[in-house]
């Protein structure tokens with residue numbers, strides 16, 4: 001197999017004034033944010049979500065266990081959106097990572113724009129397939145025993 005290529009990075013900008021994005025996992029369809037009555041969004045991660053990077057504060061809003069292991073000992077305090085892509089590469093993510101950057105804006109005291117990045121690790125799919133196949137083959141075996 002070829003050595004892992006770079007993380008895949010997609011950027012999209014929503015039309016001005018759109019509601020903030022409610023991203024879903026492209027692998028399993030899980031809704032990643034739960035918005036309460038107080039309008040505060042809480043992360044409800046599925047196993048495929050590697051990270052959420054919040055551009056406005058230049059911090060991670062979520063990091064998976066695997067991501068934390070990869071990033072252990074790395075400084076993330078100087079990170080911003082322009083450096084994130086290189087950072088993902090440096091901590092060993094290849095082309096099985098999809099980073100989706102969503103930019104959206106609306107009116108506050110003036111027009112404001114935000115960019116958040118959601119990282120999805122397609123490497124995690126392998127574990128799932130193995131888990132799904134095991135019970136299925138058990139069922140086939142027990143059916144054949146009859």
Ligand SMILES: [Zn+2]
Pocket residue numbers: 025026027028029030046047048049
């Ligand atoms: Zn998922």
